Amino acid sequence: MRAFVRWSLIVVLIGLGLSLGWMFNAGIVQSQAPTPHIIYAEALANSWQDWSWDPVTVNLNNTNPVHDGSYSIAVTFTDGWGGLQFGHQPEVDLSAYDTLRFWIHGGVTGGQQVFVNLGGDEQIITPSANTWQQIDIPLSQLGSPTSAGVVAFWNNTNNAQPIFYLDDIQFVNTGLPTPTPLPPGLGPALSVNTQADHHPISPYIYGMNFADEDLAADLNLPVRRWGGNSTSRYNWQLNVHNVGSDWYYENIPEDNAGPLPAGSSTNQFVDQDRRTGTETILTMPLIGWTPKRRLENHPYDCGFKVSKYGPQITPPDQPWLDPVDPWDTDCGSGVNTSGNITGNDPTDTSTAITTTFVISWINHLESRYNTAANGGVLFYNLDNEPMLWNSTHRDVHPAPTTYDELRDKTYAYAAAIKQADPTAKTLGPVLWGWCAYFFSALDDCSSSGVDYIAHGSVAFTPWYLQQMKAYEQAHGVRLLDYLDLHIYPQGDDIYSEDPGSAATQALRLRSTRALWDPTYVDESWIGGSSWEGGIVKLIPRMKQWVTANYTGTKLAVTEYNWGALGHINGAVAQADVLGIFGREGLDLATLWGPPTSDQPGAYAFRLYRNYDGQHHTFGETSVQATSADQSQIAIYAARRSSDNALTIIVINKSLDQSLTSSITITSSDPFTRAAVYRYSAANLETIEQLANQIITANSFTATFPASSITLFVTAVDDTLTPTPTWTPTNTPTRTPTRTPTRTVTRTPTQTPTRTPTRTPTRTPTRTVTLTPTPTNTPTPTSTEATPTPTFTDTPTATHTNTPTRTPTRTPPPTWTNTYTPSPTATKTNTPTVTPTKVPDNFIYLPLVIK
Secondary structure, eight states: OHHHHHHHHHHHHHHHHHHHHHHHHHHHHHHHSOOOEEEESSSBOTTOEEOOBSSOEEEEEEOSSOSSSSOEEEEEEOSTTOEEEEEEEEEEEOTTOOEEEEEEEOTTTOOOOEEEESSSSEEEEOOOTTOEEEEEEEGGGGTOOSEEEEEEEEOOSSSOEEEEEEEEEEEEOOOOOOOOOOOOEEOOOEEEETTSSOEEOOGGGGEEESOOHHHHHHTTOOEEEEOSGGGGGEETTTTEEEOGGGGTTBEEEOOOSSSTTTTOHHHHHHHHHHHHTOEEEEEEOOSSEEEOOOOSSSSOOBSSBHHHHOOOOOOTTOTTSOSEETTEEEEEOSEETTEEOOSOOGGGTEEEOOHHHHHHHHHHHHHHHOOGGGTSOOEEEESSOGGGHHHHTTTTOOSOOOHHHHHHHHHHHHHHHHHHOTTOEEEEEEEOSHHHHHOOGGGTSOTTOHHHHHTTTOOHHHHHHHHHHHHHHHHSOOOOSEEEEOOOOOSTTTSSSSOOOHHHHHHHHHHGGGGTOTTOBOSSTTTTSOGGGGBOOHHHHHHHHHHHHOTTOEEEEOOOOOSOTTSHHHHHHHHHHHHHHHHHTOOEEEESSOOOTTSHHHHHHHHHHOTTSSOOOOOSEEEEEEESOTTTEEEEEEEOTTTOOEEEEEEEOOSSOOEEEEEEEEOSSOOOEEEEEEEETTEEEEEEEEEEEEOBTTEEEEEEOTTEEEEEEEOTTSOOOOOOOBOOOOOOOOOSSOOOSSOBBOOOBOOOSSOBSOOOOOOOOBOOOSSOOOOOOOBOOBOSOOSSOOOOOOOOBOOBOOOOOOSSBOOOOOOOOOOSSOOOOOOBOOOSBOOOBOOOOOTTSSOOBO
């Protein structure tokens, strides 16, 4: 009996234990289910912000109808192309979620077309009238993003739509099967030959425009540029710039750091560069005008006052621009019902200057910093995108810039710079892009242009080099040290902060071939223009022009941006661009619109400039590196003089597949191991140091994750000191000038107005801007036939120097040229391709238009 009782008790205990165990395990499973990530429930949550863009009205505290609780969101698209958009900085990790869930109500009408987008693929939702519907969109249908910085509900039509309502927006995990990653594929064979193709890699190729001080120090930034549209009309004595078409042609005062001119923004800029050991590029004006006076507050001087030139309208090619500055309603757009206002008085804003203005400025800089040869300002840009003056600065320079005008101004002003500081280096002609390489603004991107024909049908850039050579032969002074051309990729949506769809991301990575590949036909309006076969091959083309017309001239690209610097796709493209610059022998480059310290684009630079947090760098002597298929895996290699290490960068451009490749090294040195550093989507917050790579008989095989950048650092002595994985400390980005009350961030979407053949005919689409830090973003917007590119401004809060042109999009700089007023403007030059209107986007603004 006791035995029976004992066994019964044991059975009960076992049963109880099993039950408790089941409950306990169930509890564990339940606790492991990820908590939904709330975007909106009664209010915006988890640091999400409203980044909506007009035309739209949004009420985040709507009380009827609501799905749950007391409030919902009421949304009305008041015209075409507006959007409700929520943004988050930094991006939210979506690895634990598989679905975007929200509730939608179609109001009394229903039937709206709402496009839902996380920055990649999109889905169209059509809500029903008078009822709430739960919508679950698997992330796999939105491009399978691993993170999200925006959630957008936008109007992809040209018309207004009736009011609708949203509630309870969140990321959830519904238990959808996780897609099985593809097994590693066979990648192309890679090889490095340390005994071939030796040439120096200039440190100046790793430069930026307006990088903040923390990032500059982190990267040991070699060179930093003070450029963009506003620098064409900057008065160093008053510390005032005119923003031109980017924001109502207004004179905007900069913040002073003390009495002027010592406390000017440019002096503050140079002071920062002295602290970080960075060389400075300052833009010297050639346009012949500068702001006439400093007004501390509105009303500012502006080019087209309504009180003087009459009522004005929203420019047809800039539908997002108000007829007048909302913060200064006497400052107009410069357009009335008859078209562009002409015959205005330039002295409304400006006073004429001569070379004396530039000489006095350089004398001032020398008194403060010494000559270029003795630690002063080393580089001077010969203005900024002068072939766009009749667009960006038409209030003072309405006539298209010609071959002869730019030659004569270069002769006068470059000679003045050399007179003031013979040791300084000049960069010109600072052309905005493809059309300007070959034609003057008067030619309107056509080989039938009168200026082109009048100069023997010689393309502008080689002709300009010939003129600079002729001057040196006649006067014994070299006026031009660097041939400086700008380039922005012209393919649809590449130059954008939004990484775009998988197709756009793949195009972004292919389009870097425009920098070097003589077989690559540009996949944009350039390729369809029939000029030069649509083949850009920028760096080889620049080399050919210099060799044929003015030997000894170095090569510079002081504005470029391949977009998506806040995403791994942009980081991969940027790493590829830097590798190309080094391999192809470019002498200087400065990225327009630099990333913040914690964005993926900054890590692309770190792999070359500070991969381990101890300021070790990629080598400075390029050696031959070859991929059997550069479109799959790109490879770049260099020797480092400090320790004779061989450094190798391998970039897997596949968006979704790991690739395994062999690497063969031809060298007299017996390499046996390499330290390995990698940046990839697996960890966007650090460059990870992996286990050392064993090298046998100077070869090895390695697997490279999709969208990854891997650095191998070999050592001849067979000893490698492990370095702990490094995560940079991200301190808030500093901006060189004050943060205004309300600022404008212009994004120049420049594009020459004549469109050669075709230009994207996409109607406006939305885009966002992560941080309201100043930036310019050029974007193409084909526009009606005006003889020269025109810019489009888009209001947004944060003013920035607008970069300079490119027929399709041009990026924004991160300098805080803050005005007190203004919603940000986006500059847009319209490409000379086809008259199809396309406002474009870049995202540094809280609004974007595609």
